[in-house]
Amino acid sequence: xxxxxxxxxxxxxxxxxxxxxxxxxxxxxxxxxxxxxxxxxxxxxxxxxxxxxxxxxxxxxxxxxxxxxxxxxxxxxxxxxxxxxxxxxxxxxxxxxxxxxxxxxxxxxxxxxxxxxxxxxxxxxxxxxxxxxxxxxxxxxxxxxxxxxxxxxxxxxxxxxxxxxxxxxxxxxxxxxxxxxxxxxxxxxxxxxxxxxxxxxxxxxxxxxxxxxxxxxxxxxxxxxxxxxxxxxxxxxxxxxxxxxxxxxxxxxxxxxxxxxxxxxxxxxxxxxxxxxx
Amino acid sequence: xxxxxxxxxxxxxxxxxxxxxxxxxxxxxxxxxxxxxxxxxxxxxxxxxxxxxxxxxxxxxxxxxxxxxxxxxxxxxxxxxxxxxxxxxxxxxxxxxxxxxxxxxxxxxxxxxxxxxxxxxxxxxxxxxxxxxxxxxxxxxxxxxxxxxxxxxxxxxxxxxxxxxxxxxxxxxxxxxxxxxxxxxxxxxxxxxxxxxxxxxxxxxxxxxxxxxxxxxxxxxxxxxxxxxxxxxxxxxxxxxxxxxxxxxxxxxxxxxxxxxxxx
Numbered sequence: 390x391x392x393x394x395x396x397x398x399x400x401x402x403x404x405x406x407x408x409x410x411x412x413x414x415x416x417x418x419x420x421x422x423x424x425x426x427x428x429x430x431x432x433x434x435x436x437x438x439x440x441x442x443x444x445x446x447x448x449x450x451x452x453x454x455x456x457x458x459x460x461x462x463x464x465x466x467x468x469x470x471x472x473x474x475x476x477x478x479x480x481x482x483x484x485x486x487x488x489x490x491x492x493x494x495x496x497x498x499x500x501x502x503x504x505x506x507x508x509x510x511x512x513x514x515x516x517x518x519x520x521x522x523x524x525x526x527x528x529x530x531x532x533x534x535x536x537x538x539x540x541x542x543x544x545x546x547x548x549x550x551x552x553x554x555x556x557x558x559x560x561x562x563x564x565x566x567x568x569x570x571x572x573x574x575x576x577x578x579x580x581x582x583x584x585x586x587x588x589x590x591x592x593x594x595x596x597x598x599x600x601x602x603x604x605x606x607x608x609x610x611x612x613x614x615x616x617x618x619x620x621x622x623x624x625x626x627x628x629x630x631x632x633x634x635x636x637x638x639x640x641x642x643x644x645x646x647x648x649x650x651x652x653x654x655x656x657x658x659x660x661x662x663x664x665x666x667x
Numbered sequence: 668x669x670x671x672x673x674x675x676x677x678x679x680x681x682x683x684x685x686x687x688x689x690x691x692x693x694x695x696x697x698x699x700x701x702x703x704x705x706x707x708x709x710x711x712x713x714x715x716x717x718x719x720x721x722x723x724x725x726x727x728x729x730x731x732x733x734x735x736x737x738x739x740x741x742x743x744x745x746x747x748x749x750x751x752x753x754x755x756x757x758x759x760x761x762x763x764x765x766x767x768x769x770x771x772x773x774x775x776x777x778x779x780x781x782x783x784x785x786x787x788x789x790x791x792x793x794x795x796x797x798x799x800x801x802x803x804x805x806x807x808x809x810x811x812x813x814x815x816x817x818x819x820x821x822x823x824x825x826x827x828x829x830x831x832x833x834x835x836x837x838x839x840x841x842x843x844x845x846x847x848x849x850x851x852x853x854x855x856x857x858x859x860x861x862x863x864x865x866x867x868x869x870x871x872x873x874x875x876x877x878x879x880x881x882x883x884x885x886x887x888x889x890x891x892x893x894x895x896x897x898x899x900x901x902x903x904x905x906x907x908x909x910x911x912x913x914x915x916x917x918x919x920x921x922x923x924x925x926x927x928x929x930x931x
Contacts, residue, residue, distance in 0.1 A: 565727050566757035570771035570822060571747030580770070584761045664761040665802025 422446045444633040452637040461634060463626035464617050472641065474618035475605050479649070482540025482608075483601045487594070490548035497549075498556025499582060511549065519543035519600075520607035527611045536618070539608035544597035551596070555589025556582055588666065591657040595650050602646035619645075673739075674826055674858040675701040675724060680733035682719050693719045695883035697733070703825070706852060706859045708873035710866065710916065712923040716884030717862045718830055724860060725751045725828050738825055747771055750819030754831040756811040758803040764814050765790065765799040771822035789817035792851060809840040816848070820855060829861040833868070845871055849896060866916060870909050871898050878915045881923035888915055 403409055425446050432440040444452075456468040464471070497504045519542050526542075527535035559582050567581045609620030617625065619638050626634045660666075680697035683690050694716040701707050709717040722728035723735060726745035735742045737749060750771075758767050768786040777785070790799055793813040803811055812832055819827055832848075833841045845868060852859060863869055869876045876890045890912055894904055 560757075562753060562755060562757040563759060565725075565745075566751070566753060566759075566818075567770065567774075568727065568745040569725050569747075569749065569751035569828075570774060570818065571745075572770075572774045576774045580774070581759070584759070587761070665763065665804060666760050 441630065442632050444636060448633040449636040449640070452631070452633040453640055456634075456637055456641070461622055461626065461638075462631050463629050463634065464622045466617070466622075468641065471617065471619045471622050471638075472645065475609070475620060475642075476645065478536045478608060478618060479540055479598075479601045479605060479645075482537040482604075483544045483598060485537065486541045486544035486548055486597060486601075490545055490552060490593075491590070494549045494552025495556060495578075495583065495586065498553040498586070499578060504553070511546070515546045515550075519604045523607045523610055527608075532612070535611070536605075536608035536620075540601045540604045543604035544601040547596040547600055548590075548593040551589050551593030552586060555586035555593075558589065559585040584664070587660065587664070588657075591653070591660070594653050595657075598650050598653055599646055602642055602649070605642060672703045673700050674703040674705070674737065675699075675860065676734070676736045677720070677724075678734040680720070680723065680735055681731045682716065682723060682728065683731045692883035694723070694885070696885045699877060699886055699889075701858060701860060703858050704856050706872055706874045707861065708869035708876045709860065709862045709879060710864065710869045710876055710912065711879030711884060711887075712881050712916070712920045713864060714923065715879045715881055715919070717864075717879055720879075720884065721751075721828050721830050721860060721862050724826070725749055727751075747775065747822040748824050749826045749828055750822055750824035752812070752815045752819050752827065752829040752832045754834045756803070756808075756815050758811060758814055758818070760803050763800050763802055764795055764806070767803065767814050768817045768821050770818060775822070785821055786817075789821050792820070792854060793817040794847070807840070808836045809844055812836065812844060813847070816851065820851070820857070825858060827857045827859045829859060831862055831864070834863070841868070846897070848872065866909055866912050867900065870894075870905060870912060871900060876912055878912065878919070881919045881926060887919060890915070 425443075429440065429443050429445045432443055460467055461471065493507070497507050519539055522542050523539050526538035529535070530538050563581050563585065564577060567577055572580065605618065606620035606623055609618045609622075610624060612621065619642050623635050623638050626632075626638065677697055677699045680694055681692075682694040684693050685691075697716075697720060699707075709720060711717045719728060723730050724737065724742060726742050726749065742749075759770065762770065765783075765786050768789055769782045772782045772785060786799075790796055793816055795810065795813050795817065798806065798810065803814065806814070815832065816827075833844050836844060848859075849872065861869075861872060870892055873892055876892060878887045878890065879885065880887045890908070892908055894902075894908065898905055
């Protein structure tokens with residue numbers, strides 16, 4: 390009688406463990422690659438022309454691995470050069486966005502006048518896709534600042550919105566407590582509002598970093614400084630029809646996005662530990 | 668304790684809340700004098716405006732009309748002369764115990780060495796030694812409120828305002844904290860205005876119990892508790908006072924309920 394119960398308990402414990410999560414991660418990737426492979430295979434039978442755009446997963450894996458050892462066909466530079474160039478743009482664009490969004494968001498959150506002045510413009514510009522800015526910024530600001538400006542515009546709004554929301558979400562009881570302890574307006578701002586906003590800021594940082602990477606192909610659609618970058622590589626590889634390499638570069642962009650966002654997440658965890666916030 | 672100078676004076680105190688075009692008379696014609704060093708409990712049915720009175724004294728709520736002075740000066744803004752302790756503790760989660768206690772001193776611009784010695788003094792007083800560097804989330808409810816009390820006292824206010832400070836604690840912790848508060852009170856000689864809806868708590872703590880009427884809140888009766896401390900909750904005298912307060916309160920509770928049930 391106790392047999393099925395014991396087995397059920399075992400299954401329940403497995404489902405609650407992290408091994409179950411790892412198993413699902415593995416299944417997820419295997420499923421994805423299998424469907425992709427089946428699609429490429431079917432396409433090769435029915436439409437060989439279209440099939441060149443969807444290479445087999447194995448070909449992409451080969452392209453990905455050989456990127457580490459030999460220069461990328463098309464731009465003819467090493468993958469590390471591309472990564473370094475794009476990473477620099479993403480980080481600079483993001484840092485710039487943070488440097489402007491942080492004070493602006495705090496001010497817009499704290500002061501109604503500034504919010505009502507800024508909100509219409511923000512709401513107007515926010516929904517415009519960053520790629521729409523690419524021709525403007527790339528021609529106006531040229532090879533160095535142009536791509537950075539495209540990344541900037543992508544990362545700026547999620548940061549700004551989450552900071553404003555963070556200021557809004559300050560516990561009014563903490564404001565009351567600070568006031569009864571003699572805090573004046575400036576103290577409320579620096580000692581209560583700013584620290585309360587931190588968790589919301591970190592959410593904005595993670596979302597903003599992800600979007601910054603999503604902007605990199607648009608940011609590098611024109612010839613850019615120093616061998617291009619991952620985005621520019623995609624445009625040049627397309628000219629020689631090496632779609633296996635295009636997919637490999639996509640994979641690099643995805644991995645870099647996961648890594649930088651993960652790093653921000655780790656920083657967030659340490660910050661919570663250090664500040665004692667949950 | 669000379670006990671004769673008036674620490675808090677309220678005359679014709681009135682508070683009207685305006686919500687969606689309807690006016691709610693929260694407090695009306697409230698009058699009360701609290702002398703320096705006294706422990707006064709505000710007691711009344713929920714929604715009677717006792718917290719509103721406390722928040723007006725703190726300066727967190729403006730009064731619609733009436734006179735309200737603390738140490739002879741009219742209350743306009745919150746100030747460090749009136750410390751407040753909140754039911755939900757309201758501690759700064761990113762600050763350690765010590766840093767929470769030093770908040771008011773930081774704002775005042777007290778030099779660090781002095782801040783440190785003052786916070787140490789209150790950490791000792793409330794019994795938090797060894798927890799100076801803990802963050803609020805690591806503490807139990809009772810300990811959190813010790814921090815809340817120490818934080819309010821560190822500013823050395825003349826008046827300590829307490830808004831159901833033990834309302835979210837379990838019964839045992841609550842009883843312990845009441846004893847602790849009396850110990851701290853006799854050590855610091857503060858004037859305490861304490862809001863509660865627990866009759867037992869009021870009789871255990873207060874010199875005077877102010878029973879408030881149902882909304883709009885005004886003073887129904889001030890009951891003096893002349894029992895020596897420490898008070899024995901099971902003593903005949905304690906139970907007698909408790910009974911008297913309960914009778915007063917029950918009538919107001921019935922009134923409040925009748926009002927709630929009636930249309931309008």
